[in-house]
Amino acid sequence: MKYTLTLAIVALTLDTAVASPLNVEARQQGSGAGPYAPGTYKTDNSLQGHTIYYPTKNTGSEKLPVLVWGNGACSTDGRSNSALLQNIASYGFLAIAEGGPNGGGSSNAQTMKQAIDWVTNNAGKGAYANVDASKIMAAGFSCGGVEAIDNIWDSRVDTIGVISSGLLSNTSAARDWRKPILFVLGGQGDIAFQNGERDFKNLAQGVPSWKGNIPVGHGGTLGDANGGRFGKAILNWMLWTMKGNTQAASYFTSGYQADGYQVETHDLNLPISSISQLSAIYPEMSTTIAIVSIGQMGLGIAQLLKAHDYRVITNISARSDATKSRAESAGIELFDTDEELVRSCDYILSIVPPRDAIATAKRVEVALANGRDRGGKQLYYLDLNAISPSTVKTMARSFEQNAPGLRFVDGGIIGGPPSPSESETNGWKRPSVPLSGPHPLHSAPVSGTHLAEVLNTRYLGAELGTASGLKCCFAALSKGFTALALQSFTTASSLGVLNPLLEYMDVYNIGARQKAERGVVGCTGKAYRWVEEMNQIGACFEEEGGWKGDAKVFREIASVFQGLADVVEREGKDEMGDVEGVVGVLGEGLRKERT
Template sequence: MAPLATVGILSIGEMGMGIAKLLIAHNFHVVTNIEGRSEDTHARARKSNIETLPTDISLVEKADYILSIVPPRDALTIATRITTAFNAAQGKQTPLYYLDLNAVSPRTAREIAALFQSSAPAIRFIDGGIIGLPPSPTSSSDPSPSSNPSSTNITWRQPSIPVSGPHRLNSAAGTPGALELAQTLKLNHISDEIGPASGLKCSFSSLTKGFTALCLQAFTTASNMGVLPLLLQEAEMRAPGLLKAARVYVPDMPPKAYRWVREMQELAITHADEGGFEGGAGPGEGVFGQIANVYRSVAEETVLGEEKTERRKRGTSLEDVASAMGEGLQSKRRKVEEGR
């Protein structure tokens, strides 16, 4: 059966891979350009039947839709790359939709929309965000590319994907598979303005990643003082739901900490622009500027920053995250004292 449409995904990280598998299982052709990416990324693409293209130009020429799912610090760079490639492409016959699904502030989303409007107005920009874990099959059926992609006995656990802006995929004309793509991804169009979808994502991230940073500090400090078992005991008695969440969120964080530094700065911008709170994107500004510093410490000052999703060694439990974090911060303190 012919694919419903061709979807380009930039990039094939953990979330991008989950969405790629979901789309392939629902008869979409998925392509990407991973030139210069790690061997792990190339291996993931080969294993999952994702077509790798040599250039951004070939990606733009082949794709009906492009999903940008990159670290927040790269969102504007990727958008610029695509506008350049689109203007250099030849023979593009159908509209190209660009869905920015990155964890960026409404201000950044509007900047990216303005870039497309000024540099490549033919590209139809959609503001969006991803809330939750990557898509994954919930049945025992084999969702691999070798299985029947149109099989209906595979059910999926999916994140929420709010979108906003003037372009609605569920009523798009002239591009194949628009309605099917909106249905497969369960896109929720919440506004005709650019910004609300990114703002919703940032508001949710404030809860989960802000909570994770607070847990990281509390458990690391308790570990350094030798009272972590007692803190866990108190939490189990008085806030079992919070402890249960911490045991999920904290060990999941280390491979992503480097991404979250810029994301926390985007949250600071969001709360300043949209909420009226003090702070901004500068280092350490506001609550989320300080939280960005917490994740910077994880990524740059501890062994946890070396963790990869595919190969976990340290920080696979709450207790070991606290221990590794404490080791890194104590090492930093010793270096500072020795340098005085």
């Protein structure tokens, strides 16, 4: 059921009927006051290190939205806030606390993510058949609130609860949040008061949020029956945003007054009363993709991503003014340092000449080591360069050692840069992007499925090197053929038989002529990139194909492209607009080298 009343109308309607919406303390104490009380808890072997709170009464056909809860002091005692969580469960929710009952040790954002992953994998099955994985709130007290904030980037999380908490580092990050947020603070005596106040003020316009303050100090009333007044705000927020309960909604316009809250709000006077409507009005937080670097392919992919509402950033501080202007005209945001870049993005796409692939990966390693905390955001690194499987594996091992939290994806690009096309069903002509490795892009928590579709990816399996190997095999045929065409056409031109050669190709192999001409004319500006690519292909065929020394042919092909690159650098491309021009300039350049 969907509700379309504005909060303002709801408040006017309900204030005449109820003095204090959902007075949770008026019924039973300790094990919950909801219609499905008592709430209780258990552990499950499939979710080690967590405590699961659930209603003991049958909820019938009513689904259970989910709260994942982080404890104060990063505690892993799953009963730290049992009064609050049992009460929430009694209203028809599943609540998962970090840590087992009376557990020891400490938690982090990954501990909370484990609970989210578990919900995704188990909701709708067996004992959890009535759990609704489409409605998840991440919330927590103090350190647990920071963990909830860290998980705001997870696309499965619908809303956030920040309880006596706030950002500890990267304090401007709240400007990028785009999900409904509840702040409950304990007034000036709350050690997290200033943090929460600052984060609330930093929210962008249009983000629905409610901040309530009562002078009860850090953690406030969480230890009281049912979580006390803090618990009442949390419960009503969940009932409103995840169950569309209009009575609970009125708490945030007037009901809070009876509890002594000092309140500030953002954008709660809109026609919204459930997560389903919130998501229709407020888009997901813009997924941020860093592209290194903005060459022809990088620019095309950036334009494709921008057309699908992704935020694209890059660091081209060392590049020419023309490159910067090209990036800015495409709506790409420019950063001055790699540290800023890696802190701000969800994904890095490495699209550089093969000779620069390892150096680019090292730049990212150094930036991650030197930069500030990313606030729990998971970073994916997609190497889309034309390199051998062994180079990919070397790169992956280096990341594992020096940036262990990074998710490395092996990939390649087959085809030309993306471009708008009315003839394509999705409006774009796109290359194919094969991917492989243990971290599938389509399973990434932040827009992974959508991004994988937009980039036209094909997942080949969990083995690193599979995707890059496929790229090598494909390029050996396409670019290897171009190298043969360069030699054939240049030699024919020197002999004065280029036109007869082309005429014979028209008769006996017209497809080969068209492909050869496209390759010869199109490779002049790319030859310098292809030199190392040929070396990488040779390494792939030697190591993976068993060709050993026979793969040295690709070192010779690399020399062909190096020769063309040298001529282009020396003579320019002005006279290389067609086959005759390319082979004429190249042939003359080769003759000069011989003499």
